[in-house]
Amino acid sequence: MFNxxxxxEKKEIxxxxxxxxxxxxxxxxxxxxxxxxxxxxxxxxxxxIKYSEVRNEIAFRQESLEDKNTGSLRLAINKAKxxxxxxxxxxxxTPTVYDLFSKVVAxxxxxxxxxxxxxxxxxxxxEVVVNGVSRNREALLEFAEDVKRELIFSNxxxxxxxxxxxxxxxxxxxxRGNF
Numbered sequence: 001m002f003n004x005x006x007x008x009e010k011k012e013i014x015x016x017x018x019x020x021x022x023x024x025x026x027x028x029x030x031x032x033x034x035x036x037x038x039x040x041x042x043x044x045x046x047x048x049i050k051y052s053e054v055r056n057e058i059a060f061r062q063e064s065l066e067d068k069n070t071g072s073l074r075l076a077i078n079k080a081k082x083x084x085x086x087x088x089x090x091x092x093x094t095p096t097v098y099d100l101f102s103k104v105v106a107x108x109x110x111x112x113x114x115x116x117x118x119x120x121x122x123x124x125x126x127e128v129v130v131n132g133v134s135r136n137r138e139a140l141l142e143f144a145e146d147v148k149r150e151l152i153f154s155n156x157x158x159x160x161x162x163x164x165x166x167x168x169x170x171x172x173x174x175x176r177g178n179f
Contacts (some may be wrong), residue, residue: 054088095152100128103153104175107146111139127176134169144173153177 005013095103097119108114116131130147134140144158155176162171 012102072105098151099128103150104128104130104147109139109144109146111135112143125178127174129172129174131172132170134171135165137163137169140169140171147175 003010025084040086100119101117104117105114110133114130114132114134117127118129118131122130134143140158140162144156147153148156153175156173157176158173161167162173
């Protein structure tokens with residue numbers, strides 16, 4: 001086939017063709033963007049509504065939780081205070097085990113070495129068992145008498161078998177009372 005158009009006009013026609021083609025592509029991209037925005041608009045609106053609902057729900061639950069925790073915490077504190085008052089009333093006159101041990105140890109003299117103190121209790125009576133070593137009989141007897149002088153102890157049981165030896169006596173006696 002023959003080419004009847006001059007080269008400059010061919011070039012001009014090709015340039016116009018390329019511009020029209022580019023213009024068509026740009027229009028299609030613009031139309032696609034508008035359609036995409038139009039189709040995504042409901043999703044965007046639903047997402048924003050859902051986001052605001054979730055924020056409101058979180059705020060409501062936090063307020064509810066704070067109110068609930070504050071109320072239950074106050075109830076627990078009041079209940080604990082009542083229990084403490086009851087326990088204080090019950091244990092007000094009752095000496096502690098440490099106090100009992102201290103009273104026994106305070107009565108010991110320099111000739112007595114305490115090797116153990118045990119505590120036991122049942123519903124009626126409490127008992128403190130004292131184990132140790134005494135240099136002589138007189139020191140052991142004096143120690144037992146001093147413990148008897150404590151007003152909270154009702155009975156001090158010092159077995160006769162503790163006096164079998166004259167020196168370095170291993171002893172064990174029990175102190176009873178209603179503490």
